Amino acid sequence: MQEKFALSLAVIVGLFLILALYSGAPSFGSFPDRPLLDTEDNTIPSIGFPILEGAPEKPPDGLGVPNVVTGVLWGYRAYDTMGEATVLFTSVVGVIMLGSHTGMLSLCKVVGMTVIVKTVASLLTPFLFLFGGYIVLYGHLTPGGGFPGGVIIAAAMTIILLAYGVRFACSRIGFIPCEMGEELGAIMIVVIGIAGFFTGTYFLQPWAFFGELGDLLSNVKIIILNFAVGLKVAGGMLLIIYTLLTSFGGE
Amino acid sequence: MESIFLNILLVLVFLFYLIAVKVKDLLYAIIILAAGNTALAVIFYVLQAPDIALTQAAVGAGVSTVLLVNAVNKTRRKE
Structure with missing residues (x-):
């Protein structure tokens, strides 16, 4: 019923x-x-x-961004991005607090999959890293941005983790680089915001335009912001996955 | 033509999520959930939101699957 x-x-x-x-x-x-x-x-x-119907037909002049949503979201409303980054930071801190990872890594068994899976993973992951970096760095011109690019980089690392085991993955990109990426991204977002003061605008408002629309360096502030968010998301996702895999005993 | 394509995708997403709720083996449920998330990403792409489609594909089919499989591994497989 x-x-x-x-x-x-x-x-x-x-x-x-x-x-x-x-x-x-x-x-x-x-x-x-x-x-x-x-x-x-x-x-x-x-x-x-x-x-x-009342939406603007084209992005503001001189912003260096082809898409109006990208221009508004990353140029003028970067507060939203900072808030999302804060949410992710808080969740990562909560996961790490729940499952503290000190000394748990040595308890994990070295478990890998068959040689077919290992070969496919080692052939696939360089292109996935490249694709993630492309999505992060071209986030102001093409669809994508910091968050999808960071998630794709974390997923590429997850493929290595699944194929070769946790200890191999942690020996390549360990806890400490992930934490450094997470915190460096958070610091970079705030530093970009404060740097707006010295260029004559407000906090996290657009600055640093070089080149015309369509060039890679058309809006350097959005590129740096995308890079910071990508670093932060990749580090945070990897930290969550590592912590959940290693902290609660075994693999 | 695109309308038929979108209708099929919408029904497909509905069926995938329904099966994911009804199936008793949680590992199968996670895989079917990933398939539904992928179909949802295609819907976002058809609706001209490639930004959201990328995020949905990466998060829905990639990271959430790993986290849920890990959760099933730590608990029980059967519902």
């Missing part, structure tokens, strides 16, 4: 969501082509939702 009630409730909610999607939004064939990077006239066509 209860299961049938829950199932019917889920079906009704799903149908409602699908109906709401099609009553409020235009059909997908009528969406205008929205190029990600239009360097010729520096505009982004509006996407057609009625709720976004």
